[in-house]
Every structure is written in structure tokens, then in C-alpha cells.
Amino acid sequence: MSNILQNIFIDYYEHILYELHPRQTxxxxxxxxxxxxxxxxxxxxxxxxxxxxxxxxPFRCKSRFCPSCGNMYNQKHSFHMSCKLVNCVHRHCVFTIPEELRIYFLNDRSLLNCLFHSVRDV
Structure with missing residues (x-):
């Protein structure tokens, strides 16, 4: 039994492979x-x-990308994170990459690790 998102990817699978050239992962x-x-x-x-x-x-894929499996993953992850958090006020900060620099991160994804460490240090 497939869902709408699965049907869309099935219909456009060849287009995705041969025209968009996604990464192996x-x-x-x-x-x-x-x-x-x-x-x-x-x-x-x-x-x-x-x-x-x-x-x-039937076996499930357990991929975070999958709508059904990803939802289960997110629920479990949220629960485990809520158990680890200290009971205090938290702040949520969003860091964005300036548009001019995004091409560097798209071309060399290893730079993201450096970016995450820098954000953590801030």
C-alpha cells in the first residue's frame, strides 16, 4: 500500500535520477x-x-525521509530529547547561511561540519 508521496517519487524516479542527478545517499x-x-x-x-x-x-524502511517511518522516528526522537533536557527556560535560535555562501556548502558538504561546530561555539 503506497501513499501519495511514494506515488509521486515512483512516477518521477527516472526524471530524478537522470535529470536532477541526486547524490548516492x-x-x-x-x-x-x-x-x-x-x-x-x-x-x-x-x-x-x-x-x-x-x-x-511487511518490513518498513525506517528512513527519516519516509513519511510514515520518518514520523515515527521524529516522535521517538522528540520523546528521548525531552527526557534529556534540563527543566529550565530554553531559547531556540535559527542560523542561516547567506545566499552568497550557500554554493560553497552545496559543492562541499564537509564544510557543514565546520559550520555546525562554529554555531555550537557561538
Whole structure:
């Protein structure tokens, strides 16, 4: 059973690959999301110990990019983060990259690590 986003990526998969030229990690996440919940990619059978009724549950992709799996990931992540936070007032700051510098980060993604360390130090 596929969702709307899966259908869109299935319909435009070749366009994405051959015209947009995504990075390998993006292709892997798109492929995982497209095949998420597809019974032909495997699953698990569960049997009721009382009546013996069998139920087949297809495997999920567990990718953050996937609408259903990503939502589960975000809920779990939010819960775990809320358990770690100190009970005090927090501030939320948003740092943006000036438009003139964005091309450097798009071309060399390793620079993002340096950027994150600099933001943390601020």
C-alpha cells in the first residue's frame, strides 16, 4: 500500500535520477521510501498462540525521509530529547547561511561540519 508521496517519487524516479542527478545517499533514501511496506521486499509472519491465525506484516524502511517511518522516528526522537533536557527556560535560535555562501556548502558538504561546530561555539 503506497501513499501519495511514494506515488509521486515512483512516477518521477527516472526524471530524478537522470535529470536532477541526486547524490548516492539521496537515491538510497528515495529507493527505501518507494519500497517501504512493499510485501515483495519481505516481511514477518505472526501467529496467534490461541487460534493459530497468521498475519503478515511487511518490513518498513525506517528512513527519516519516509513519511510514515520518518514520523515515527521524529516522535521517538522528540520523546528521548525531552527526557534529556534540563527543566529550565530554553531559547531556540535559527542560523542561516547567506545566499552568497550557500554554493560553497552545496559543492562541499564537509564544510557543514565546520559550520555546525562554529554555531555550537557561538
Amino acid at each position: 539521496e537515491i538510497e533514501n528515495i529507493s527505501k521510501m518507494i519500497h517501504c511496506g512493499d510485501p515483495s521486499y519481505g516481511g514477518a509472519f505472526f501467529a496467534c498462540p490461541d487460534c493459530g491465525e497468521l498475519k503478515f506484516v
